[in-house]
Every structure is written in structure tokens, then in C-alpha cells.
């Protein structure tokens with residue numbers, strides 16, 4: 231197959247982890263005889279410095295002409311005091327909205343070889359395999375904002391259609407997994423949550439093979455820590471999804487290993503690691519590229535339908551961990567930690583030896 | 586001293602834990618020669634059953650004439666399908682608003698003798714001593730709600746005054762503790778958060794002895810798990826506070842032991858355990874009364890200025906844990922678990938033997 235991919239390295243460790251993931255992508259291309267055409271473009275702080283906007287027209291243009299996007303990370307102290315319109319994160323919010331990427335998928339899975347890095351007891355963090363489906367283009371993120379002398383406000387607003395499409399998406403994903411869906415809201419307080427809950431109830435009949443539960447966001451914030459293996463698919467709105475998916479990302483000790491996908495129902499999508507731009511270690515060559523490499527695996531699976539190729543990347547990453555190779559963030563003995571490039575070489579070797 | 590206290594037993598285990606806490610209150614009264622006059626009133630499901638409203642006028646009247654309120658818990662499956670206005674939680678929201686209880690204080694402290702019950706590794710959960718100050722009468726909880734055929738919305742709105750008073754409150758509390766304040770918002774997305782952050786920055790100069798940091802809610806949701814002992818006082822809005830304080834409540838394994846206070850700047854306040862009504866164990870006499878007993882300690886300290894009496898309750902509770910006495914929720918060996926009354930007797934005995 232031939233595929234066009236836009237690469238958005240972004241800020242901080244973004245360029246380093248993206249470079250590593252691109253090497254893995256090329257190895258997969260070679261092995262499975264695919265041609266991946268890459269186009270590089272600017273986003274975030276890097277784009278602000280060069281073009282005075284966090285999401286240049288040129289970048290949108292390049293993305294429009296490609297089959298998928300791979301993003302590193304955006305943000306850093308350099309731009310922290312910029313006005314809202316000139317903040318790196320604004321580029322992220324705009325690209326989501328521009329391409330209508332309404333579903334953010336964040337899988338969290340425990341790797342047995344990483345459990346020592348978890349803040350949770352081994353028996354709690356073990357056997358976690360959940361997927362958070364977060365609505366990404368609606369709600370309080372994009373509702374009207376107002377400011378007067380004496381007050382400020384943000385409107386949390388959801389249309390029926392916006393909720394229906396994300397809920398359908400989550401039901402479909404639950405069907406492909408263990409068939410359990412937890413819908414998270416604050417229906418005892420919010421009107422948007424009451425509509426959300428009604429729609430989940432309406433849709434339920436169309437997916438008889440999926441078992442549904444409703445749970446309040448405060449209660450899920452607790453249970454994600456006390457009993458994370460309870461969950462299969464979690465679906466929730468933009469704001470709750472932001473908080474819960476970050477909370478969930480630390481329970482297995484593998485934040486540096488978590489990928490994400492932002493999709494819209496067709497094959498187009500944006501893939502990025504969950505971790506941020508980590509400016510404090512940028513340029514040192516020690517960042518963990520695993521999350522970005524696994525984001526490439528998600529791209530192959532969701533956007534290109536390359537199931538075998540995706541599984542091969544996941545197998546290789548897992549094998550390298552099982553062999554006891556780690557970057558600095560995960561190594562118990564920091565002296566034996568591999569650099570970004572060394573660790574990536576191990577993954578590529580795994581892929582190659584299985585030709 | 587003479588004090589009037591309104592007792593709102595509520596639903597589920599509420600009446601049991603409140604009865605236990607009242608016994609401890611009476612023991613303190615006897616030992617320190619205070620007269621506590623109690624008036625009982627209805628709230629929540631119990632009030633719906635009796636008066637067809639979750640917060641009867643009579644209850645408001647009784648509360649108005651007292652110096653403080655002790656609440657058990659509200660809610661249960663019996664009322665789960667009622668319309669919003671006839672839900673037990675509505676009583677809670679209304680009593681907060683009626684008495685302008687704008688500051689919710691939720692301390693989380695690790696008890697060494699309870700750390701085995703924590704989902705977190707001992708070294709992570711140890712030495713936690715934080716206080717969440719949640720704004721309780723504003724924001725998206727009370728902003729305008731709308732519903733049309735095709736959409737729903739909730740307005741998140743804060744006035745300058747609403748933010749100023751809670752921020753002042755948090756600064757004052759930080760001064761009395763370790764002098765560190767973490768203000769939590771989502772300033773990269775929300776206008777209310779940007780106003781919030783500005784006000785914290787303005788106020789900072791008035792409290793030179795307090796060290797301030799700003800942090801995003803998603804990032805705090807992670808750090809509360811990976812490094813909870815980092816925090817001293819956390820201040821945040823109503824919605825974020827709901828989620829983060831519940832998340833924080835499970836990190837030390839002591840949910841059954843956590844008290845809370847809802848106050849308004851004068852001496853009046855409402856005190857209640859953090860745990861809910863636990864309908865599944867209601868009436869069995871096995872509920873853990875520690876959180877309600879410690880809520881009484883908070884009442885003595887904040888509403889009545891009885892510092893020594895409050896400390897005595899806290900000492901007694903801690904001593905009973907150190908002696909290895911637990912109710913069912915915390916006992917390692919369930920056969921040796923004490924009932925609600927037996928455990929309360931131990932606390933009272935501790936208080937008495939120190940006459």
C-alpha cells in the first residue's frame with residue numbers, strides 16, 4: 231500500500247520521539263512492502279516562532295492531503311505567558327476542530343514488566359486493559375466564553391448529534407473488545423449529562439451484546455484507582471475525559487508508553503503520545519519513544535487497516551520490555567538505561583529478525 | 586459553653602454513624618463541661634418520604650437557629666429514578682446554597698495503621714497530609730441550565746467576589762498549615778479559569794508567607810496519585826473540586842475515616858463524612874463511624890473554637906486504630922471486626938480514661 235502521513239514534530243521532546251517512531255514506521259514499510267510518504271509541517275510553539283500562529287494554514291493544507299497525522303507534543307515554558315491565541319495548545323485544539331476529530335481513544339494497558347513503576351500496588355495495577363473514549367470537539371472546550379469586569383463564564387453545550395456519534399463510536403469499540411461500556415457523567419447536577427445519559431439509554435437496544443453501566447464522574451475518579459481492572463470501555467465528555475484519561479494514564483506506571491488516537495469515523499486520524507513535551511529533558515536524547523511508536527501502531531490499525539503490522543509493532547515493543555531494556559524514565563538502574571535511539575534500535579531489530 | 590447543633594441523619598448508614606458521633610459529642614460535653622443542645626431534622630430521601638421535598642422549610646428553620654449542622658449522608662436506590670427536584674442530592678445542593686456555605690474543606694491524611702488498605706504503594710501513600718478547599722456554591726453547579734429538542738447546556742459562571750472569597754479562605758488555611766497553596770484550574774481552555782488564576786496572582790502579595798503554584802486539573806489528577814505528599818492546600822472550583830476531592834479520598838485507604846466541613850467565613854458550618862449513604866450495608870450496625878466522629882472534631886474546632894476538645898477526639902480515634910481496632914471495612918481479619926457501637930465505645934473509653 232501507499233500512504234501519505236503528515237508528521238508534526240512540535241516542541242520539547244516531540245521531534246526526538248517522532249524521529250524514533252518514523253524509523254520504526256520505515257522498518258515496517260520495508261518488511262511489509264508499504265510506501266509511506268512523509269510530509270513535515272509545523273505546529274505549537276515551533277509554529278508560533280516561525281509563523282506567529284500555532285497552526286499555520288500551510289500545516290492544515292498538508293494535513294488535508296494526507297491519510298493520517300503523527301504528532302509529537304506541543305508546549306513549553308517559552309510560550310507559557312503568551313496570550314491564549316498564541317499558545318501552543320491552541321494549535322492542538324484547532325487541529326482537532328478543523329478536522330472534526332471528535333473521538334479521542336486512550337487505551338491503558340498494564341505491561342507486567344513495568345508494574346514496579348506504578349504508584350499502585352501490583353495487585354491493583356495488574357490486568358488493567360481499558361480504553362477511554364473521550365468526546366473531543368464539543369462541550370465546555372468550545373462553548374461560548376465571556377468576560378466582563380466582574381465575572382467570567384464558559385458554556386458547556388452538547389447537541390444530540392454530537393453525543394450520539396461519540397456514543398455510537400464507543401459502543402462499536404466495546405463490541406470489538408470485552409463488551410462492557412461505562413458511560414461517565416454528572417447527571418445529578420448537569421443538564422448536558424442528563425441528555426448524555428438519555429442517549430446512552432436509547433442506543434443500548436441497538437447493541438444488545440454490550441453491557442452498559444452509568445457512573446458519576448466523582449465515583450469513577452475513585453474507582454479508577456481502587457479497581458481499575460473493572461473497566462473495559464469508558465465513554466465521557468470532553469472535560470471529564472481530559473481529567474479521567476490523565477488520571478488513568480498513571481495507574482499502570484506506563485505514562486511514557488501510552489499512545490492515543492483522535493479520529494472521526496472515517497479512516498483519517500491524528501496519532502500522538504499521551505505524555506507531553508517534557509521540556510526539561512528535551513534535546514538530551516533520553517526520552518522514551520515507546521508511546522509514539524505505539525501511536526504509529528494505532529495509526530496502522532485504525533487509519534490503514536494494517537492489523538498485522540500494528541500487532542507486530544506492539545509485539546516488538548513488548549518483547550524489548552520483557553528483555554529488560556528500558557529508557558531512563560522506566561529503568562530501575564539508571565546507569566543501564568538506553569537512549570532514545572538505542573531503545574528504538576532494539577525495537578527495529580525485533581521487527582527485522584522476524585522477517 | 587452552650588451550643589445548638591442541628592442533626593440531619595439522612596439516609597442509608599447516615600442515622601447509624603450520626604448516632605455514634607453524637608455519643609462521642611456527649612462524652613466530650615461531659616468531660617469539658619459543655620452543653621450541646623441537639624435538634625433533629627429531615628433531609629434527603631428521608632425528607633422526600635415524609636415531606637415530599639428533600640429539604641423541608643422546617644429543616645431550614647431548625648438549622649437557622651443553630652450554631653452548626655451535623656449531617657449523615659443522603660441518597661439511595663429508592664429515589665434514584667425520581668425527577669431532579671425530588672432527588673436526595675438536591676437537598677444537599679440546596680442546603681449549601683441556602684446557608685451560603687461556599688467553602689468545602691476536605692482534609693486527607695494518612696493514618697500509618699490504615700496504609701495496608703490503600704490501593705497505593707505504602708511509600709507513595711505515606712506522609713500524605715493535604716487539604717482540598719473546594720468552592721461549593723458557584724460554577725457549573727448553579728449556572729443556568731437549558732434544554733431544547735436537540736441540545737442541552739450548563740453555564741459555568743464565576744464572579745470575581747465568589748473567587749476572591751474562596752481564594753482568601755484557602756490562603757488563610759495555608760498560613761495555618763505548611764504555607765503551600767496549589768491553585769488548580771484549566772486556564773489553557775476555560776475563561777473562568779483564567780479569571781481564577783488572575784485573582785490568585787493578585788492576592789498572592791497579601792500572603793507573602795504562602796508559596797503559590799498554579800497547576801492544570803488534568804496534571805493534578807495524575808500527581809495526586811504519583812506524588813500525593815507533594816500537596817499542602819489545594820484550592821479549586823466546584824466541579825474540579827468534586828472530582829479531585831473524591832479522587833484524593835481513596836489514596837490513603839481511609840475513605841471511611843475522612844471528615845468534611847462546609848463553611849462560609851463566620852463560625853457557622855455543616856459537617857459531614859465524605860463517604861456516602863452506603864445503602865448496601867445500612868441497618869447492619871457495621872458502618873465505620875470514624876469519618877462522622879472526625880467531622881464532629883472539625884465542628885468543634887472551626888465552629889466552636891474548641892481546639893483542645895477537637896484534638897482530643899482526633900487523638901482518641903488515632904489511638905483506637907493504633908490499638909488495632911477496626912470496623913469491617915478496614916479490618917484485615919473480618920472476624921475480629923468491631924460493630925459501629927463497639928468501635929465507638931472504644932473511642933469513648935479513650936476519652937474517658939483521660940479525665
Ligand SMILES: CC(C)[C@H](C(=O)O)[C@@H](O)C(=O)O
Nearest residue numbers: 319320322323472773774803
Ligand atoms: C493541552 C490541552 C488543551 C489538552 C486538552 O485539555 O485537551 C491536553 O490536556 C490533552 O488532553 O490533549
Ligand SMILES: CC(C)[C@H](C(=O)O)[C@@H](O)C(=O)O
Nearest residue numbers: 418419448674675677678827
Ligand atoms: C451528591 C452530589 C450533588 C455532591 C456534589 O457533586 O457536590 C457530592 O458528590 C459531593 O461531593 O458532596
